[in-house]
Amino acid sequence: MKFIRDFMDKIEPDKESRFLHTLWDGIDTFLYVPDHVTKKGTHIKDGMDLKRTMIHVVIAMQFAFIIGMYNIGHQHYFALGLFPDFFSGFGAKLVYGVLQYLPMIIVVHLVGLGIEFIFAANKGHAIEEGFLVSGFLIPLVMPPATPLWMVALATAFAVVIAKEAFGGTGMNIFNIALIARVFVFFAFPAEISGDEIWIAPDYSWLHKGFSAVASLFGSADFFSMSVPANLVDGYTGATPLSLASKGGWESVQAYSVTIQGEVYHPYEVSNLIFGNVPGSVGEGSKVGIIIGALFLVFTRIASWRIMLSMILGTMFMSILLNVINVTYSSEVTNVFISVPWYYQFAMGSMFFAMAFMATDPVTASGTNTGKWVYGFMIGVVGIIIRVLNPAYPEGWMLAILLLNVFAPLIDHVVLQQNIKRRLSRVKA
Amino acid sequence: MNLSNLTKATSLSVLFSSLSVLSFAQGSGEASSSANSLVILLFTCVMVLVVFLAAIMGDKIIKLAAGKIRKDSDDKEFGLVPSLKELVFGTQNTGQSKKKITKLSRGFDIKLKGKAKKSIAIYNSATYAIKPTDYKGLQPIPKMLLKEGAKVKAGEKIFYDKGFEGVFFTSPVSGELVEIRRAEKRAISEIVIQSDGKNSSVKFKAEAPKSLGESGVKSQLLESGAWTAFVERPFGVIANPTLRPNSIHISCSDTAPLAVDYRYVLEQLNQKNIQTGIDALNELSDKVYLNLDKQANKSNKVDQLKGVEINAFLGEHPAGNVGIQIHHTDPIAKGDVVWTIKIEDVATIGRLFNEGVYAPEKIVALTGSIVKNPHYVKTIQGVNIAQLIEGQIEEDNSRVVSGNVLSGTQISKDGFLGAYDNLISVIEEGNQQEMFGWILPQTARPSISPTFPWRMMELARFDANTNMRGEQRAFVVSGQYEEVLPMDVYPQHLMKAIIKNDFEEMEGLGIYELIEEDIAICEFACTSKQPLQGILREGLDYIRSQN
Numbered sequence: 001m002k003f004i005r006d007f008m009d010k011i012e013p014d015k016e017s018r019f020l021h022t023l024w025d026g027i028d029t030f031l032y033v034p035d036h037v038t039k040k041g042t043h044i045k046d047g048m049d050l051k052r053t054m055i056h057v058v059i060a061m062q063f064a065f066i067i068g069m070y071n072i073g074h075q076h077y078f079a080l081g082l083f084p085d086f087f088s089g090f091g092a093k094l095v096y097g098v099l100q101y102l103p104m105i106i107v108v109h110l111v112g113l114g115i116e117f118i119f120a121a122n123k124g125h126a127i128e129e130g131f132l133v134s135g136f137l138i139p140l141v142m143p144p145a146t147p148l149w150m151v152a153l154a155t156a157f158a159v160v161i162a163k164e165a166f167g168g169t170g171m172n173i174f175n176i177a178l179i180a181r182v183f184v185f186f187a188f189p190a191e192i193s194g195d196e197i198w199i200a201p202d203y204s205w206l207h208k209g210f211s212a213v214a215s216l217f218g219s220a221d222f223f224s225m226s227v228p229a230n231l232v233d234g235y236t237g238a239t240p241l242s243l244a245s246k247g248g249w250e251s252v253q254a255y256s257v258t259i260q261g262e263v264y265h266p267y268e269v270s271n272l273i274f275g276n277v278p279g280s281v282g283e284g285s286k287v288g289i290i291i292g293a294l295f296l297v298f299t300r301i302a303s304w305r306i307m308l309s310m311i312l313g314t315m316f317m318s319i320l321l322n323v324i325n326v327t328y329s330s331e332v333t334n335v336f337i338s339v340p341w342y343y344q345f346a347m348g349s350m351f352f353a354m355a356f357m358a359t360d361p362v363t364a365s366g367t368n369t370g371k372w373v374y375g376f377m378i379g380v381v382g383i384i385i386r387v388l389n390p391a392y393p394e395g396w397m398l399a400i401l402l403l404n405v406f407a408p409l410i411d412h413v414v415l416q417q418n419i420k421r422r423l424s425r426v427k428a
Numbered sequence: 429m430n431l432s433n434l435t436k437a438t439s440l441s442v443l444f445s446s447l448s449v450l451s452f453a454q455g456s457g458e459a460s461s462s463a464n465s466l467v468i469l470l471f472t473c474v475m476v477l478v479v480f481l482a483a484i485m486g487d488k489i490i491k492l493a494a495g496k497i498r499k500d501s502d503d504k505e506f507g508l509v510p511s512l513k514e515l516v517f518g519t520q521n522t523g524q525s526k527k528k529i530t531k532l533s534r535g536f537d538i539k540l541k542g543k544a545k546k547s548i549a550i551y552n553s554a555t556y557a558i559k560p561t562d563y564k565g566l567q568p569i570p571k572m573l574l575k576e577g578a579k580v581k582a583g584e585k586i587f588y589d590k591g592f593e594g595v596f597f598t599s600p601v602s603g604e605l606v607e608i609r610r611a612e613k614r615a616i617s618e619i620v621i622q623s624d625g626k627n628s629s630v631k632f633k634a635e636a637p638k639s640l641g642e643s644g645v646k647s648q649l650l651e652s653g654a655w656t657a658f659v660e661r662p663f664g665v666i667a668n669p670t671l672r673p674n675s676i677h678i679s680c681s682d683t684a685p686l687a688v689d690y691r692y693v694l695e696q697l698n699q700k701n702i703q704t705g706i707d708a709l710n711e712l713s714d715k716v717y718l719n720l721d722k723q724a725n726k727s728n729k730v731d732q733l734k735g736v737e738i739n740a741f742l743g744e745h746p747a748g749n750v751g752i753q754i755h756h757t758d759p760i761a762k763g764d765v766v767w768t769i770k771i772e773d774v775a776t777i778g779r780l781f782n783e784g785v786y787a788p789e790k791i792v793a794l795t796g797s798i799v800k801n802p803h804y805v806k807t808i809q810g811v812n813i814a815q816l817i818e819g820q821i822e823e824d825n826s827r828v829v830s831g832n833v834l835s836g837t838q839i840s841k842d843g844f845l846g847a848y849d850n851l852i853s854v855i856e857e858g859n860q861q862e863m864f865g866w867i868l869p870q871t872a873r874p875s876i877s878p879t880f881p882w883r884m885m886e887l888a889r890f891d892a893n894t895n896m897r898g899e900q901r902a903f904v905v906s907g908q909y910e911e912v913l914p915m916d917v918y919p920q921h922l923m924k925a926i927i928k929n930d931f932e933e934m935e936g937l938g939i940y941e942l943i944e945e946d947i948a949i950c951e952f953a954c955t956s957k958q959p960l961q962g963i964l965r966e967g968l969d970y971i972r973s974q975n
Contacts (some may be wrong), residue, residue, distance in 0.1 A: 031863060034895065036859045036895070038895075038896055040959060042833065044855065044894060045895070046876060047873040047874070047897050048875050049957065050898065051866040051898065055867055072691065131902070151893070170901065181664040299877065301879070303907060310760050362904055366918075398747070418918060418936070419933075422761065423761075423936065424934060426758055
């Protein structure tokens, strides 16, 4: 491994050329932990640093990430009436999903890291690690068929306005990935509001290219079915949440697709939990997300207080709505209220928001007491937006951004309590 | 108080279980498929967990409440359920009714290799030094009373500081003042004294403190230089002799990495001297506490001491720091003054009044993984360590620290022991790059993070070096400091208040209760590698300059 070190030393650019040196420094500290030793303060330091923290969050996402990527392919073929079982046509689905999704990841990283590099070079700082996580979170919250230029614009907006304008990693008020998502949501309502964004029916040049190369080796061409002329019977692409808001839990369960004479219920509870439903890449697989969340709790990287209190808040609000539904059953017109509270967990992206969005330590409450309030309120507000607000199909994005604003206030109250306790000890 | 908490906890769990039952009843009509029953099973488990957690929380709340009203410091009598151990073995009478035991649950023991073996040697060196930099709050150039070449006895005045009227800094040994070493801007760094090997002391009054009274005790301590052993809180400076502190805390505890075992140190100290020392302290303040850690708590030597309230603090580092102990016995409010002193120095004070001699003896441990034979030595304050570590350290690339590796000072290999230190830690320098060290570390290293698998091994001891393990970043991770600091303090918010120079918030968030050593463990644990001790000292200096 010595030659890598020698190579890095050889190519170290002049410190005068700021941009190049920042870039080199970023790569160098990625490859090697620097040889800096402690000068003042403690003589030994914990092995944990920000890079390690961030990379563990990325690792925790991988379960949801891989299932979600495969699911893009599955949803695509399912809509066409091919390979209706989750694991049939494995290769084609995987290749389709990867080819559909990879450009988005690359675009996000090119745009986001590029901006980070420029800002770091201008400020004369080392490159900060924040984008390690954001770079994966942004593609995870985007609908799979979002045009790449929108993704690029949203990423640029999020990194510049939500992060660098506030001073970089650790200084931002809003969750970066959610700002990117909310930008797409509000800036392109016409393109994004429909149901068709959740599946990717079209083929890009990547698919066609792959297909052409594969056919040289005698592979069947899976990427040639034309769309949407031959979408299967009954397929609407509607998400469970939009069904539930129109017709309650019954219509979610009643939704069926007929493929080659067989009737499929895509929104069975087991499907909802495993994640083979249309949606953003990250949100689908509850199993993958919960594994990731447990990993984060076990490694104590994310706050279990926020996660648990958010579950409690969601539970509290949905049970409350159920109780209202039972008590005032004659007057309730919103059928979404009647969805049993435990099915609220099965639909939508509650667990994803809990594991990776709400627990962002920079934008969440910083005090342990505050974290309980913060998580609980996200749960409550998220369910209110999801169930009671007809304009938005899902509530977590807005709930978390709202509570991001309130997090400093919650902390302020907690700190004032602490200050009061201390003042009460002063003998007059 | 207990009862209301119990009711709260019970009603909480009842509420939750009834709510869940209610909603199951509601959903059961349509729950027919196996998938639905799976969901119901899953959520039954969640509900059970929630009820269980509520019960545990209720139990904790009751115990905390009991601890607060000082009814139950041992977590035994109160709680939602009596502890299992108690049910099986019954209550045990430890026979230590005098001691109050406080258990601190938060903290982190950094387990390093190279703890001192329990063997003691007497170590004398040719030179000793007083370092003005050891004492916080002094001017860079204090007023010298003697010149180079002067003959001195132990307890003879060498310099004083204008900021601390009446406090004299005296020679620890007899001999000749050979050199005054200066650092940048002529600041005095070391005053070196060549020992004559006789250790003859200036003669002081050998009288019982009680008969001398407060002013007599005070003047004898000030004249002899024994006074400098007192550290005043807030600010961690030398005690101001014009004040009468709320209380004096004798620290007989240290949980820092590689720290001396105070149970062993107690064995080396003279019981009679300790008692006389405590008598002297009782003249200076109305309340004297003796604070033990889990090692010293096992010693029966302190049981017979009179005129002192004994508290034991069981828990991981920093449970042994006197600042944390004060927080749990007699927290410092604005305007309060508390003094702290180490048990060795109490024995020195005791000897001063018993025999009329000033002999600041220390039991010092030489420790560290690269030390061949880590052991204890009996020596004198300000000793030169060159001969002590000679032949003990194989590694050239090493760092010698006077004090522990969290809050100690780096000294050269022929440097002098710090005035308040009883520990020499030698660790390897970490000036090597490590490939992918942030994700795939190649050696075991201490960390509070469970992402390092070595943390599982409770008994494992680590090599540690001085590598930064990353680069400094803005505060990102939250709740990390609270995890290792058993105090009702929000260190991160306090640090931010200091950085933005917010006087009132600093006061409110408890800056008066802290000095550097207390938050050193937070600085160790900090993911963002923030220099917390430096920031805190800036804040303390700022507040002190405003008063």
